[in-house]
Amino acid sequence: MTVYDIIIIGGGVIGCCIARTLSKYDLKVALLEKEADIASGTTKANSGVVHAGYASPREYVKRDMCIKGNKLYTQAAEELNFPFQRIGxxxxxxxxxxxxxxxxxxxxxxxxxxxxxxxxxxxxxxxxxxxxxxxxxxxxxxxxSAGIVSPYEMTYALAENAAMNGVKFFRNQKVRRIKHQNYVFVIKTKTDEFKSNNVINAAGLYGLKISKMVGLDYFKLMxxxxxxxxxxxxxxxxxxxxxxxxxxxxxxxxxxxxxxxxxxxxxxxxxxxxxxxxxxxxxxxxxxxxxxxxxxxxxxxxxxxxxxxGLRAIPGTYDFIIDSTDVYGFINVVGILSPGLTSCYAIAERVVEFLELLGANTKIKEDYNPMRPKPERFKDFTKEELDRKIKEDPAWGRIICRCENIPEKEILNAIHAPVGATTVDGVKFRCRPGMGRCQGGFCRPRVIEILSRELNIPYEDVLKRGEDTNFLVAKTKEIALLRLKRGENE
Ligand SMILES: Cc1cc2nc3c(=O)[nH]c(=O)nc-3n(C[C@H](O)[C@H](O)[C@H](O)COP(=O)(O)OP(=O)(O)OC[C@H]3O[C@@H](n4cnc5c(N)ncnc54)[C@H](O)[C@@H]3O)c2cc1C
The missing domain is CATH 3.30.9.10 (D-Amino Acid Oxidase, subunit A, domain 2)
Known part of the structure; x- marks a missing residue:
């Protein structure tokens, strides 16, 4: 079994930003996320403001992280090609x-x-x-210097780039137990077991639950x-x-x-x-x-x-908890309330400092590639470019979401990206079908159809966002037959 150098628990913006930062180094890194997709927790529903950094009191760690984090956005947006505008x-x-x-x-x-x-x-x-x-x-x-960002699109970009640089992502893996034996963490989920020398707890609202698994119960989250x-x-x-x-x-x-x-x-x-x-x-x-x-x-x-x-994870101190703890190799990155989205790049750098002190190899890999290609968008093409694209691949010309003008090709790209979409919401948040005025009334059945075909699963197994969120339960006539058999129609 692979013994990872570092396992990150939680695929929100904090976990994914740490994963991407660590993907620079010659380290074996994995990320475990309990939901069917990353960016499913607090990261999915917030204001998406990259704060300038004047708002928190001076004695708080979050003020410093926010001011540093804001500055790091310029380079990150250039490298990762996520939507970000410094509008003030x-x-x-x-x-x-x-x-x-x-x-x-x-x-x-x-x-x-x-x-x-x-x-x-x-x-x-x-x-x-x-x-x-x-x-x-x-x-x-x-x-x-304040700006706006799409928090989930940035998180997908972070994860894609981390995966391109070797980080392994495991979704639908809810951490249930952690044992610390001979300086190795053994992490159990419902279906699997993972081993790692270091663990980073970035589990958002559930951070205390994870921390308690290694006997650390020293903060509160509300x-x-x-x-x-x-x-x-x-x-x-x-x-x-x-x-x-x-x-x-x-x-x-x-x-x-x-x-x-x-x-x-x-x-x-x-x-x-x-x-x-x-x-x-x-x-x-x-x-x-x-x-x-x-x-x-x-x-x-x-x-x-x-x-x-959206739900904030509010710590008792109202400040970020970024601790290299008493359990050797276990780092808590929890209570990341606002401005956590702004601060994520600075928080990831702080985590690297802790890992260096724990002896992790932070030599930059020769083949590290910080660039994540910009997703191609129908709306960005000129008419000539679009004509050429449609000739190359007719899926560029098949419009699935009419409110947002999203062609099938963008949906296919979202599904087949590294750490790609596997659910209807995963597609919606990556390329916007269902985000417009009709909120999916027209395009949802088509998105279900595409997911079913591309993931090779029956329609009934296509999920909105995770376990027990199926849209469809059976074909209409099958339901009628089932009801007849049960005598429900009498
Ligand atoms: C209303 C609101 C407005 C905000 N506005 C802003 C803003 O404008 N600007 C700003 O900078 N910040 C803002 N924030 C704060 C920002 O959203 C958070 O700081 C950030 O999203 C926290 O990310 P996270 O990765 O710590 O948590 P999350 O996104 O919640 O990620 C934690 C992940 O851990 C996973 N997880 C939990 N338990 C387990 C387990 N047992 N096993 C595996 N995985 C697990 C969860 O499923 C989740 O995906 C706002 C927050 C809210 C709620």
């Missing part, structure tokens, strides 16, 4: 008393290396930079829900990420564009106990609309196309 953010003061706070933040963050921060009090200039902003704004803190409303692409066009002036506990409800040209409002912050509760609530949606309306009056409610919620 506004923190909006609606009362004169908030201006002082914004100026204090500007000064401190500038000293800490956040570039280009500017307090703007000229209302005309503010309106010119963001015409949608409320007339009530008395000033804004402009952070030009789920905190954040709800969102997503608007259709034509609803409005924002230039900037809009935050209210933050409170002590939250950055507040923001109004923000996405890299796909949509806009969203959210999140709120609701402490809950159930780590699977991602339902939206009437009260929550009302709360976020009220919050959004303060920044952009008359939010386009009728153009909302989806509500969703």
């Amino acid at each position: 953010s506004f923190v909006v003061a609606l009362e004169d008393s908030q201006i002082k706070k914004l100026e204090e933040e500007r000064k401190l963050a500038t000293q800490d290396g956040v570039p280009g921060l500017e307090l703007i009090l000229d209302k005309e200039k503010i309106k010119y930079m963001e015409p949608n902003l409320t007339d009530e704004a008395v000033g804004v803190l402009h952070a030009p 789920p905190r829900k954040g709800e969102y409303i997503l608007f259709d692409r034509n609803a409005m066009h924002l230039n900037k990420i809009l935050f209210p002036t933050p409170t002590k506990v939250s950055k507040g409800i923001l109004v923000c564009p996405t890299v796909s040209g949509n806009t969203f409002v959210g999140p709120n912050a609701l402490n809950i106990t159930d780590k699977k509760d991602i339902a939206t609530t009437e009260a929550g949606l009302k709360e976020i609309l009220e919050g959004g309306n303060k920044l952009v009056p008359n939010m386009p409610v009728r153009a909302s196309i989806r509500n969703f919620a």
Whole structure:
């Protein structure tokens, strides 16, 4: 059996970023993910903001990680070709008393290396930079280094590049037990056993459960829900990420564009106990609309196309837990609340420092390739390029998702990529069929058909996102026959 140098538990943005960073080195690395796909946890549903880094108090590790992490995005986006735009953010003061706070933040963050921060009090200039902003704004803190990213597309890119450089990905592998014997970790899942000299716990909300498996029970993690409303692409066009002036506990409800040209409002912050509760609530949606309306009056409610919620893993300390622990070779990377997405590249570098101290070989491999090719997109081709592509492969011309203009070829590429899609959601999040106005009403059956054909599985075995999420149970006439046999139709 292979004894890995490092096994990472958890395929969120943190686990995948660590995997990609470690794929540089001459190390045997594997990643275990409990779900059918990576990016299925907190990474799937968040604001997708690459924060500038002024928001956390100075004594927190997360402030330092965020400022460093933000800077590392430029190179990462060039190498990995994921959608990322440094559009800048506004923190909006609606009362004169908030201006002082914004100026204090500007000064401190500038000293800490956040570039280009500017307090703007000229209302005309503010309106010119963001015409949608409320007339009530008395000033804004402009952070030009803030940006927007697709969190899941970045995570897929990280995993693809890590896999191209030798990291093994195992999905549907929920870690159930870990034994530490003679400096080797033996990790048991439902179906398999894995061995490794080092383990990195990046299990998000379930980080404490994994930590306890090696006897480490020294932190707390609490789920905190954040709800969102997503608007259709034509609803409005924002230039900037809009935050209210933050409170002590939250950055507040923001109004923000996405890299796909949509806009969203959210999140709120609701402490809950159930780590699977991602339902939206009437009260929550009302709360976020009220919050959004303060920044952009008359939010386009009728153009909302989806509500969703994500869960933060909130540690008792409100700070990241990145520890080389008392169990030799076991590293906790947990409690990665916001700005974890922004900080992931800096967190991965910190993990490498720990592994070096543990004696891991961090010599860069001769054949390491940091580049991940940009996925080809129908929408990016000129008419001439498209004609040529369709001649080469007619799957470029077969449109499956009419809202988003996604041809069959993009779906095939998503399925056959390294660490490719195996579920309907996997396809949707990689290349967008089902993300548009009709939310999959038209394209879902076709996507099921393509997955069934390409993975060589019956229609009934095609899943939405994982175990027990089948869309289809049997053919219509078979169900009728089954019911007849059972006497249900009488
Ligand atoms: C509402 C909200 C808004 C946010 N907005 C931002 C933002 O704008 N900018 C920003 O920087 N950050 C933001 N964040 C924070 C950011 O989303 C997180 O820091 C980041 O996604 C955490 O990633 P992770 O890999 O630690 O966790 P996850 O994505 O949850 O990954 C953990 C993985 O571990 C797997 N796992 C768990 N148990 C096991 C097991 N037993 N065996 C195998 N695998 C297991 C899970 O299935 C999961 O895939 C936001 C978070 C939320 C919830």
